[in-house]
Amino acid sequence: MRIGTRSTALAVFAAGTLILSACSAGSLGSSDEGGSGSVSITYLTTNQDQDVKEAEQLAKDFTAKNPGITVKVETRPGGTEGDNIIKTRLSTGDMVDVFNYNTGSLFQAIAPPKNLLPIDDQPYIGDLDENFKKTVTADGKVYGAPVGGFMGGAVLYSIPVYTKLGLKVPTTWSEFMANNAKIKASGDGVAPVIQTYGETWTSQLFVLGDFHNVSAAEPDFADKYTKNEAKYATSPAAVKGFEHTQQVHDLGYENKDFASAKLPDGLKMLATGKGAHYPILSGVVANMIATYPDAAKTVGLFALPGDDAAKNGLTLWTPGGLYIPTTTTGDKLEAAKKFLAFVASPDGCKSQSTAGAPTGPYAVKGCELPADVPQAIKDMQPYLDKPGASSLALEFLSPVKGPSLEQITVEVGSGIRKAKDGAARYDEDVKKQAQQLGLAGW
Incomplete structure (x- = not known):
């Protein structure tokens, strides 16, 4: 359930290994030291088309x-294959000058204090979003842009659909369900809630996307969860994601083909007005x-609604991080620092927007979304602008996560398993990984 860079994000969320392809180089200058300039540096990113396009821009x-x-x-595969390449190159001292990698728990797994150069002294650090900085900080130092x-x-x-039925964007779960009831009762044949269990990773959002509401109700949940002092099944706030998944099914709000539909089917339903949410x-x-x-x-x-409208907010997955390994020295180090400073600037954001529409607001103050960005992406900005209206997904706050959540949420959302049982199953699912990590309390 980890998230990678722009175009790899959804595939990595699905926990699938991305396709391996040969590394390729951008034709942006000589690959030899010196080239058309006095210094040449190498930037490593994933081999997905959009990531390469963004890197070259x-x-x-x-x-x-x-x-x-x-x-x-230079490019590398994504998924587990890419993880292994990053770890191997860092451990052998063979890493390029700058590389793009995950934030959060996977960032912590590459031993930042040992393998990466801190960038706390760079002037742009104060312009970085606080949510992002948390995900690239180790031992009190910031390592990534x-x-x-x-x-x-x-x-x-x-x-x-909302306009036709006179609906308002909900800020509580009860308002959301009232909207679903009106949509179903309209007789238009519009599915109130689209679910696409044919691609199991898509079943997890009522649980994972609800974490802002969980942390708003139980601010110390992530810390206690990591210490095995809190559980999904016994937390009044955390279990609600499973309960909501069950409730939508039990009330018949899903599309009829929810069990077999896949992501493209869900997007078509939404885009053509055949599904409302x-x-x-x-x-x-x-x-x-x-x-x-x-x-x-x-x-x-809109953000997944919870119980308290005053505390409703958006659960965020942060952008990827750019890192400089300790093996980058001399003129290359100075050039690498300049490159990170450029990427973490309004000019860098404009460059990325030129390469393709952003997945959401940038994590740099002063960066604005393009005027022609899709409405759904524009709708994210107010949550980031309002203090307390956005927070990180659990995976950025705790290393504890299990591999079977998507299968469990499919069962709950299909009426095969009750919410409380599903939550308890997931609590058991994470135990093995926590023990492998050697976490205290497990």
């Missing part, structure tokens, strides 16, 4: 502002717009 725009530095883009935008675990909704990651918006351009204006986004 950043390198091109950076070099235009820093003609004495050329940037070579953000690349890409935030993603939200939220509800995408059909604006035309789709609990999902905002990263799918770009895929939807590519196929259904009108959805840029007809699909909006």
Whole structure:
């Protein structure tokens, strides 16, 4: 359930291993030391098309502002294969000058104090979003600059359906369910809630996207969860995600083909107004717009509602991080620092927007979303602008997570297993991993 960079995010969320392909280099300057500039550095990113496009655009725009530095883009596979490459190259001292990698628990797993250079002394650190900085901090020091935008675990909704029925964006679960009741009673044949269990990872959002509401009700849940002092099944706030998943099924609010439908089917239903709500990651918006351009204006986004409207907010998955290994020295180190400073600036954000529509707001102050960004992405910004209206997903606050959540939430959302039983199963599912990590209390 980890999240990677822009285009790998959804595949990594699905816990699948990404396709391995040969490494390739960007044609942005000589790959030899010196080249067309006085210094050449190498930037390692994943081999997914959008990530490569973004990296090459950043390198091109950076070099235009820093003609004495050329940037070579190198690629690696994503998923587990890519994780192993990163760890191996760091341990053997064979890492490139700058590399793109995960934030949160996977960042902690590469031993930042040993393998990475801290960047606390860089002037742009004060401009980084606090939520992001938490995910690239180890032993009190910041090691990474953000690349890409935030993603939200939220509800995408059909604006035309809301307009026709006179519905308002809900800020509590009871309001959300009242909207679902009106949609079902309208007789239009619109599915109130789209579920696509044919791709099991999509079943998790009522649980994972609800974590802002969990932490608002129980601020110390993540810490206690890590110490085995709190459980999903026994936490009044955390169990609600499972209860909501069951409730939507029990009241018949799902699309009839929920068991077999897949992500493209869900996006089609939403974009064409055949479904009203789709609990999902905002990263799918770009895929939807590519196929259904009108959805840029007809699909909006709101945070998963909880019990308290005053505390309702958006659960965030942070952008990827750019890191400098300890093996980068001399002129290359100075060039690498300049590259990170460029990426973590309004100019860097503009460069990334040129490469493709952002998945969400950037984690850098002063960075604005393009005027033509899809409405669903625009809808995320107010949550980040309002203090306390956004917070990190649990995976960025605790290393404890299990592999079977998506199967469990499919069972709960299909009426096969009750919510409390599903929560208890997941509590048992995480135990093995926590023990493998050697966490105290397990």
